[in-house]
Amino acid sequence: MAKQERAVRTRDTLIRSAAEVFDRDGISTASLTAISSRAGVSNGALHFHFASKAALVDVVEEVALTRLLAVTSSTLPLGASHVQLLVDVTHALADALRGDVVLRVGFALSGETSRARRVDLRERWRCWVEETLQQAEAEGELCRGAEIRDVGTAVVAATVGFEVLGVRDSTWLAASTVARFWRLLLPSLVPAVRLAGIEAGGTRSP
Template sequence: MVKQERAARTRETLIRSAAEIFDRDGFSAASLTAISTRAGVSNGALHFHFATKAVLVDVVEETALIRLLAVTNGALPCGTSHLQLLVDVTHALADALHEDVVLRVGFALGGETSRPPRTDLRQCWRRWVEETLTRAEAEGELRRGTAVQDAATAVVAATVGFEVLGIRDPTWLATSTVTRFWRLLLPTLVAAAPLTMVEAGGTRQPSPVG
């Protein structure tokens, strides 16, 4: 049992270290030696868990997906609209991207042209946004004439833009940035009366990720 726990900790350390090296050096330039050194283990220990860099990057991406689902898959709180949930989750995602290097690298790997993404987190995010807006439309939360696809395009383009720009400048992932975006967009999505019921700054603290 102790040996299994130690192996699990080593695997987790290697995943995080790989994400940190990918984040620092880029996927193509990152070396397994740099990753093992960062993790404080031998190259042999790294290869015991991950035969190749390709296998390791797939696991980083899979781990990032689990963390994305932890952000998006919470139950809708009683009395909360789907639009408010969307606002809250975009805030939670921005916080998680700023704090969690594995999640951040998992998103970035979707744009890595040297390998086909095994799990494209940006596409997973797009589907969740579309599904949430479809539910909002079904509940009569959207302004009459607002097309779900148009709204989803605006939200996904902005939030993925924040994710990409936030790699170099974390102010793009700040609460104030996300809040300003929603203050601009919400009046085009929501009729005047329900608009006062949606808080652009979010209504809950995001759960810690990783």
């Protein structure tokens, strides 16, 4: 393995180990020694890649953002429903949050009041949800009475609730939980005639 490739692997391992230790111990109490020992490298190797814990926290957040963007950047087949895309992507996000500790820590960082806000994944998620709802409205997919702002509020609040409650109990991030939420919400969102065409359980396998 070339030296550069090895360095990239060590860096990736350190980022993942840092997220695991942040998730377990909380960011403020997490120690750099716990992170380097979890990654199986020396403290010196950690400091070669990251100048400080704050730098490591920032990088975990940046990587989490790329994971969120990967989840939300699905392209829509021609003529496909934006509402179905919204349903599918909330399922994909819940699934990713359940399995991906870096993404989970990245979301939790949005709520860290003791740290200046930088990336703010929850805010990015809110923007994506609202844009997708606007597209659905522009395509005439929504009920006449459906207010985008109401729906956006409910979807963002509920998904952040799933994310936060899922830290302790992963059934909050289960596909069945997300499907229950959509089954309840969809009749207020799309006209009755379109309802049968939308799968509350999502149309992609996780």
